Amino acid sequence: MGVEADQELNPRTKPAVIGAAPQGAADAESAARAVRDMFTAIAPRYDLLNHLLSFNVDRLWWRKTARSFSDILARPEARVLDLCCGTGDMTFALRREGSETPTILGTDFSHAMLQRASAKSAGTSLRWVEADALHLPFPDAHFELVTSAFGFRNLADYDAGLREILRVLRPEGECGILDFGEPGGVVGKLYRIYFRHVLPKVGTLISGVKGPYAYLPASVERFPDPSEMLRRMHRTGFREVSWTPYTFGIAGLYRGKK
Numbered sequence: 001m002g003v004e005a006d007q008e009l010n011p012r013t014k015p016a017v018i019g020a021a022p023q024g025a026a027d028a029e030s031a032a033r034a035v036r037d038m039f040t041a042i043a044p045r046y047d048l049l050n051h052l053l054s055f056n057v058d059r060l061w062w063r064k065t066a067r068s069f070s071d072i073l074a075r076p077e078a079r080v081l082d083l084c085c086g087t088g089d090m091t092f093a094l095r096r097e098g099s100e101t102p103t104i105l106g107t108d109f110s111h112a113m114l115q116r117a118s119a120k121s122a123g124t125s126l127r128w129v130e131a132d133a134l135h136l137p138f139p140d141a142h143f144e145l146v147t148s149a150f151g152f153r154n155l156a157d158y159d160a161g162l163r164e165i166l167r168v169l170r171p172e173g174e175c176g177i178l179d180f181g182e183p184g185g186v187v188g189k190l191y192r193i194y195f196r197h198v199l200p201k202v203g204t205l206i207s208g209v210k211g212p213y214a215y216l217p218a219s220v221e222r223f224p225d226p227s228e229m230l231r232r233m234h235r236t237g238f239r240e241v242s243w244t245p246y247t248f249g250i251a252g253l254y255r256g257k258k
């Protein structure tokens with residue numbers, strides 16, 4: 001059961017935020033730089049840690065997200081953009097779900113992450129473009145589908161990110177944002193212990209980099225909750241907005257149509 005588009009959205013339960021703010025970042029520019037440096041630093045161990053720390057459930061979430069857009073992905077003329085693609089696992093899930101025909105592009109602003117995506121995609125038709133999600137090098141109304149998995153939360157300005165997605169989408173085009181949530185109840189309590197205390201320690205140990213794995217739970221806590229996020233999507237101009245929780249709401253898919 002998800003939160004539906006046009007239903008009355010709950011009042012905000014978290015203070016409004018502009019975007020991600022890693023520790024020490026004074027403005028949007030320094031926040032974006034800190035995020036890029038963080039992902040560049042953990043790029044060599046990113047895939048290993050992703051699968052390990054999520055107990056491989058991440059694969060299921062990418063697949064489910066790709067499946068939700070199977071109708072678009074089946075269209076031979078479809079143009080698809082996967083934003084903040086990192087090492088490309090969401091992009092690969094889109095490729096697997098779609099026929100061989102649609103153009104699928106992955107973009108990220110970390111060169112090191114894209115290098116790994118590129119190495120993993122040898123022999124496929126996937127293409128990778130180094131770009132900032134807030135300033136995409138694509139014309140207006142270009143894509144049938146724009147996705148982002150676990151990347152949107154890291155943008156320095158969420159509303160600007162939504163506006164940029166809307167800009168590059170064709171009329172009737174769809175957007176799918178997969179990101180972490182904060183489950184409630186007993187699952188939520190257990191999950192928070194794991195996410196705040198275990199994950200940062202294991203992440204730091206294996207990546208050898210201090211910071212990114214402490215930033216992760218902090219960024220999820222800071223991220224707008226589903227009703228606030230849907231309100232922002234609606235306000236930006238998306239219609240039929242919805243949120244579908246995955247795995248007790250540990251993650252969830254935001255959808256909207258242009």
Ligand SMILES: C[S@@+](CC[C@H](N)C(=O)[O-])C[C@H]1O[C@@H](n2cnc3c(N)ncnc32)[C@H](O)[C@@H]1O
Nearest residue numbers: 039084085086108109110132133149150151154
């Ligand atoms: C947590 S990773 C997610 C990668 C991949 N989508 C996945 O599901 O594994 C977040 C990615 O977002 C990228 N990112 C964050 N802010 C960005 C921005 N403003 N423009 C482009 N990429 C950005 C980072 O470089 C990083 O590779």
